Amino acid sequence: MSLSGKVAVVTGAGTGIGKGVAIELAKRGVKVAISYNSSDAGANDTRQRIEEIGGESVIVRANVAIKQEIDDMVNAVADHFGGIDILVNNAALQLNYNFEHSDEQYDRMMNINLKGYWQCMQAVVPYMKAKQSGRIINISSVHGKRPTDFDTVYSMTKGGIKMLGREAAIELAKYGITVNTIEPGAVNVGKQGTKETKPIVPAEAADRLKKEPPRDIRKKFPLGRVGLPKDVGSLVCYLASDETEFLTGAAIRLDGASMLL
Numbered sequence: 001m002s003l004s005g006k007v008a009v010v011t012g013a014g015t016g017i018g019k020g021v022a023i024e025l026a027k028r029g030v031k032v033a034i035s036y037n038s039s040d041a042g043a044n045d046t047r048q049r050i051e052e053i054g055g056e057s058v059i060v061r062a063n064v065a066i067k068q069e070i071d072d073m074v075n076a077v078a079d080h081f082g083g084i085d086i087l088v089n090n091a092a093l094q095l096n097y098n099f100e101h102s103d104e105q106y107d108r109m110m111n112i113n114l115k116g117y118w119q120c121m122q123a124v125v126p127y128m129k130a131k132q133s134g135r136i137i138n139i140s141s142v143h144g145k146r147p148t149d150f151d152t153v154y155s156m157t158k159g160g161i162k163m164l165g166r167e168a169a170i171e172l173a174k175y176g177i178t179v180n181t182i183e184p185g186a187v188n189v190g191k192q193g194t195k196e197t198k199p200i201v202p203a204e205a206a207d208r209l210k211k212e213p214p215r216d217i218r219k220k221f222p223l224g225r226v227g228l229p230k231d232v233g234s235l236v237c238y239l240a241s242d243e244t245e246f247l248t249g250a251a252i253r254l255d256g257a258s259m260l261l
Contacts, residue, residue: 002028002029002241003025003028003029003030003237003241004029004030005029005030005031006029006030006240007031007033007077007081007082007084007085007086008022008031008032008033008084008085008087008088008240009033009035009060009073009074009084009086009088009120010022010025010032010034010035010088010090011062011064011088011091011116011120012036012037012090012091012092013032013034013035013036013043013090014034014036014040014042014043014045014046015036015042016187017090017139017184017187017189017229017232017233018036018046018088018090018091018229019049020229020231020232020233021088021090021139021229021232021233021236022034022050022057022233023046023230023233024230024233024234024236024237025233025240026053026055027053027055028237029055030055030086030240031055031057031058031081032050032057033057033059033060033073033077033080033081034046034050034057034058034059034060035062035064035073036060036091037061037062037063037064037091043061044059047059058077058080060073060077061073064091064116064117064119064120065108065111065112065115065116067119070116070119070120070123073123074123074124074127075123078127083130083131084124084127084128084134085128085133085134085240086134086136087120087121087124087134087135087136087137088137088139089116089117089120089121089136089137089138089139089161091112091116092112092113092139092157093108093109093112093113093154094109095109095151095154096150096151097153098150098151098152099152101153105153109153109154110153110156110157113154113157113158114157114160114161114164117138117164118164121136121168121179124136125175125177128176128177129175129177132175132176133175133177134176134177134178135177135178135239135240135244136165136172136177136178136179136180137179137236137239137240138161138164138165138180138181139161139181139184140158140161140162140165140184140251141154141155141158141183141184142184142255143155143158144158144159144160144183145183145253145259158183161181162183165251166251169248169249173248178239178245178248179248179249180247180249180251180252181250181251181252182236182251182254183251183253183254183255184227184231185226185227185254185255185256185258185259186221186226186227186255186258187227187228187231188226188227188228189229219261220258220261221256221258222256222257222260222261223256226256227254227256231254232254235252235254
């Protein structure tokens with residue numbers, strides 16, 4: 001699975017899933033643009049981790065709710081690396097406000113989680129058209145597949161991402177650009193910052209779980225654990241590779257089968 005020399009933009013790469021994706025891409029020789037909005041320390045930590053494995057990266061700041069900032073970011077990355085081969089739309093907002101969102105909160109979430117994805121795609125597509133190839137990977141969620149008891153608007157944005165990917169896959173196929181969606185389930189992103197990811201449960205709870213029958217955690221997570229950012233990163237790498245040139249318009253659930261229970 002050769003990705004060496006490719007250029008990727010990863011939004012929300014200062015923390016959580018985006019950090020894991022950026023690092024996994026760098027491990028495979030991808031030149032990574034670490035896009036972030038507010039987590040300066042997180043973005044620098046991502047760059048440091050990439051440098052430690054001998055990778056190449058650049059930090060670019062952009063609020064993906066603002067088109068001009070997106071355009072400036074993408075143009076800066078293309079100028080720095082000489083083009084763009086991969087876009088990973090990951091930056092997202094989850095307020096957990098149940099049904100009672102204000103108009104301002106609704107607009108903010110839509111502008112980041114859905115419109116931001118669309119406008120990032122618009123910005124990178126000209127560079128991909130120039131090469132007649134490209135990989136766009138949108139990070140959605142299992143909440144775009146099934147109803148939940150929290151954050152209605154978040155689920156709406158995640159469902160919209162799937163349709164954005166499907167429609168774009170049809171339109172962009174003639175340029176050799178594929179568009180696919182990943183739908184993660186629960187992912188342990190730890191504390192959002194520069195420290196190592198913390199366990200999903202406190203130490204005392206982890207000790208207690210060790211003494212309980214394994215089937216207890218498997219009642220909700222059949223593989224015995226939740227996902228990790230590197231799990232998402234590994235799938236991103238596969239979708240970004242030449243091995244998936246015939247895979248487009250797909251939405252892949254990545255939840256360790258937890259949604260089946």
